[in-house]
Structures are given as structure tokens and as C-alpha cells.
Amino acid sequence: MLKSAPLIEIRNAGVFRSGKWLVRDISLQVMRGEIVTLIGPNGAGKSTTAKLALKVLKPDAGEVIDAPGLKVGYVPQKLAIDWTMPLSVERLITLTSSHTKQEIAQALEAVGIPHLAKAELRHLSGGEFQRALLARAIARKPDVLVLDEPVQGVDFTGEAALYELIEKLRDTTHCGVLLVSHDLHLVMAATDRVICLNGHVCCSGTPKDVAASTEYAKLFGPRAARPFAVYEHHHDHTHLPDGRVRHADGSTTDHCYEHDGHHHGSPSSDPSGHLLPVKNGEKEEAATSMPPSPRSLRGEGKGEGQIAERKH
């Protein structure tokens, strides 16, 4: 596979269903090692575009071109799972493709839940469930990960941890990532390009470029006028298990320094003592309200989002 060729390229593609264009004239590329994030209001065509990229949906106009031999890992927005049936994490990973015990263990280790191999899905927290889905997607060592709202059912601090995990997976496996986010205001800093959809590509660029664009402001109205908090983190210090902090120069102290990475933006702090980015006044709300239950977010009984992976 050529390093400089796109892993997935969508060229002027459109999907026509039930007498209307769900999306039209969509063009985007996902390169190796790149994180591309799709944002847009409900019904803007984000999932439709992700399914185009996956070739789950065939374009009625334009084309979708994959790199030869492309392997894709997919985390769908909804899952058709019978929650009355016991289903373990390791069984989820092998539902549609076979993996050795070692591959399963590696995937679970990579997403930080090695201890949950035998756990039942219905007992997992929202964050653990999303990690199990990610483990499933990376077990086949994909060239590209397509993640449709991978932080759903997770609270604000958990969201940040999942975004960090996605960035880490990109860094360690050098895969490309196409990420769907419903969150207009919290886009991880690792995102290389944001594509803002509204049935068509409304605008695109770096998170900061898109936040500053008039098209984005027009699409999201007064919400867009509020400050756009890009989740940023700098690994200039590490919290040790005993509570001390190790700094980039190797020294350790009992607390972080004022100027340490994370220590910008909001005056609020997370449980690790880090300041969290301001989510446009929504942070407190997000932190205090209960996240939707994982089960309600798993599309129970809706029959959508069959687990799908493909290899060409």
C-alpha cells in the first residue's frame, strides 16, 4: 500500500433514498496516521457518510475508492444485540471474525480493559463498553478505524480519556481514523481535519479553522458563537500511582506545577487534579447529570448498526 495514497477517498458522492438526497457531493480523504472528524447537527448525514466510507452504503452519485487490500475496523453507532443473552467481551470480539487468545488479549490490553475478557457486556459501564467495541475493531489490525460516536454513554471525563485512547491507538498502530462526533464544541486536539456536514460539506479544515468559519457559525447559530473548546493535552507530566507527579525533566513533586500541560482553560478540575477544558459552560452540566444508560444507547431492538467489517 502506497504510504502517500489515501486509505479511503470519497469523491463527490451522494446517497439518494426515499426520494431525497441524504447526502450530496461529499468529498473527503482519510490518510494513514490521520484523524478526520465528521461533525454536524442531527440528521446532517454523518452516519450516512461513515457508511459510505465503509461501503455499507453504495453511492448513487460519485465514488468511494479504497487503498488495495484495505482492512477496516468499525465501531457502529448502534448495535443489534440481544441484551437478554449473556455475551462476554471476548465473545463480542470473535463474533464475526476469529482471533487467537493472544490477539484478543492484546486488543483488550491496548484499550485498557485486559481484566474484562470474561465480563458480560450487559454489566459494563458506558466507557468499558465503548472500549470493548474499540478492542473488537482493532483486533483485526485495521488500516483504518471508522468510529461512529465512540464516546456515547460516557461522562465528560470518560470522553476525554476515550479521545486520548483513540489518539494513542492512532499513534501506536499508524492507522487512519474517521470519527463521527455529535459534539460541536469538544473536538479532540489530535483531530487533523474536521469536516462539517449539513447534507453536504459545509466547511472543513483544522478544528480551529472550522470553528472560525462563517459557514460553521451559520449552521450552528448562537451555539457556534460561544467559545470553541478544543480538547488539548500535553504529556509534560505523569501522575504516579502513589499520587506524586513526575515531570518531563524526570523530577518528582507532590503536586503539578501551575504551568503544566492541562493547566489552561477552565478553573474546574477533574479527579486527577487536572484542569479540564471549558465545554462552553456545559462542563458542570455534563459532569453532574447522569450519562444516558449504556443499554439505551446500544439501540436495543432497533435492529440497526449490524456489526460490519470488511476486507478487500
Ligand SMILES: Nc1ncnc2c1ncn2[C@@H]1O[C@H](COP(=O)(O)OP(=O)(O)OP(=O)(O)O)[C@@H](O)[C@H]1O
Ligand atoms: N434508509 C434511509 N431512508 C430514508 N432516509 C434515511 C435513511 N437513512 C437515513 N435517513 C435520513 O438521512 C438523514 C441523515 O441521517 P444520518 O443518520 O446520516 O444523520 P447523522 O448526521 O448521523 O444524525 P445523528 O447525529 O442524529 O446520528 C436523516 O434525516 C435520516 O432520517
